[in-house]
Amino acid sequence: MKKSRRTFLKTAVAATLGMPTIIQASALGKNGAVAPSNRLVMGGIGIGPRGRKVLACFLKQPEIQFVAIADAQEERREIVRRLVNREYANEDCYKCRDMFEILEWDDIDIVQITTGDRWHALGTILASKAGKDIYCEKPCSMTVRESQELADSVNRYGRVFQAGTQRRNVDNFQFAAHLAKSGKLGNIHTVHAGILKLVPDLPWLPGEPVPDPYICDWDRWLGPAPWRPYNKKYVQGRWRGHYDFHGGAGLPEWGSHTIDLCQWAAGADGTMPVEYEYEGDTIIGTYESGIKLVLRLSGFKKEGDWSVPGTCPIRFEGDEGWVEAGDHGNVITSHESLLEGKPEESIYGTDPIKHVRDFIDCVKTREKPAANQDITRNGHIACHVAAIGWQLGRKVQFNPITETFINDEEANRMCSRSRRDPWHV
Structure with a gap:
């Protein structure tokens, strides 16, 4: 800096x-x-x-x-x-x-x-x-x-x-991921992640008088983001959907949860899809293993065709069965026998209590927690790569080793943003 x-x-x-x-x-x-x-x-x-x-x-x-x-x-x-x-x-x-x-x-x-x-x-x-x-x-x-x-x-x-x-530390999501990895669903061929409708960039709000810095330090609030005229709605939470404040066209908002869980279930925590294609509001990724990652609409208005109740739904499909889980704490499977061992109760998907406990325990032992930096790196990159292809409106190919798009300089230029002075690292 x-x-x-x-x-x-x-x-x-x-x-x-x-x-x-x-x-x-x-x-x-x-x-x-x-x-x-x-x-x-x-x-x-x-x-x-x-x-x-x-x-x-x-x-x-x-x-x-x-x-x-x-x-x-x-x-x-x-x-x-x-x-x-x-x-x-x-x-x-x-x-x-x-x-x-x-x-x-x-x-x-x-x-x-x-x-x-x-x-x-x-x-x-x-x-x-x-x-x-x-x-x-x-x-x-x-x-x-x-x-x-x-x-x-x-x-x-x-x-x-x-x-x-x-959600990595929420009972029903854990059960679904373990079921996928157990072999009871057969060979996993498709994992589904619920996402919100993507927003490329909302119109900027009109400028308003900047408040006293003690009340709201606008310069500090902006931090590394480009300078932008103040509007109180930004600091009240209405910054989402505005390009300078919100990455990945909003896809990581839920994708950081649901794609992360799909990576876990697919045995892909150490990698990410190598290709993305687009069919309307649906994004289809493909891992090097051949497993498909399907990003489907799911929102507060129950968009999409999910059968599982709750926000942030996921579905893991194998050649012998499937499982779905959502924020309401429930699990739905293709066969009732697959529910054996299902937790009787699950905390709500937005509850971080067990996640916080996992973090504290790892601070004491110096082990890596469930959502550590390496898992987060790959899951978030998977989100951003999918969003870049969507913004470009075309199929993209990605190398998970070099973490770059293949023969695609236009897409590679979208992998970073400049930071406002003095916030350079």
Whole structure:
């Protein structure tokens, strides 16, 4: 980067008035429930409505001591501060606008990154360099290149990383994937992933007066994204569908979950499809093994012809049977006998409680969690490659070894985006 973290931090601190002294995390406790030596001290970067649901799961874990929130919006900072202070019955949670304060805080072990998509990869890269373990909401990247950079950085600095693709730790989805891999469905030939309707680029909203940076730091909110006139609807969540803020034409929104599960069931966690073709709203990928990956519409309005209830549906087909699963916790199979061993109950597909626990356990053991950086790299690249072909409106071929399109410079140019100064890595 053109600015060092320390230079950036000094600039930010100098510009911020009335900032309280940072309390050392080692001095904080959860009423002695866990010995200080066993605590995992945690900070948050960008925590909105979804982030608060994830944070609530972290706060239920006895090892976790959440000490600080960094967010570009004061309203969100204050909501998190109050939530944490209410949990710990104190007033110790620190809030700030600048994520570098969190990253420079030596006592912090792990960070939760639940910003908008534009910050996910860069935030993870910076947190890795700062020696933090990371739980990052999905989609974790805006491009093929960011998917590579994220995984490379986590591996280079030896960090534990978990993407927020929590369905890997949801009972009914796990059952479906294990069933596909068990051989009980015969040879798997087709895996189906539910996706939302793709959106190439929505019209930009009209510019509005920029608020006081303490209320909403628009420059920090944008981060690596190109400069764009402020509109309050962006910071209220209406950034989705706008090219500068949302990668892959929106395909990774659900595809980061459902394609990820299909890769798992197809035994393709270490690779990705080598070819994509397009039939209307359906995208058909083909793995080198010959297995087909079918991306089919599935949305909040029950688009498509899925039989399984719930959002983010998946279907795995073999030559002896099939299985479907969705967010409502259910499993449907071609034969009732295939349901043997099915969990009696399953948490809802959007619930990250078991995913958070998996991450914490791996932070302690230094093992790789279910949605680690390498699995995330391949699943996200599969999403972005499918979206690029869709945007080009034609068949594309991809080399999973070099992670480049084959004889297709037009498509290869779409694998990366430039970052706004000073956010270069």
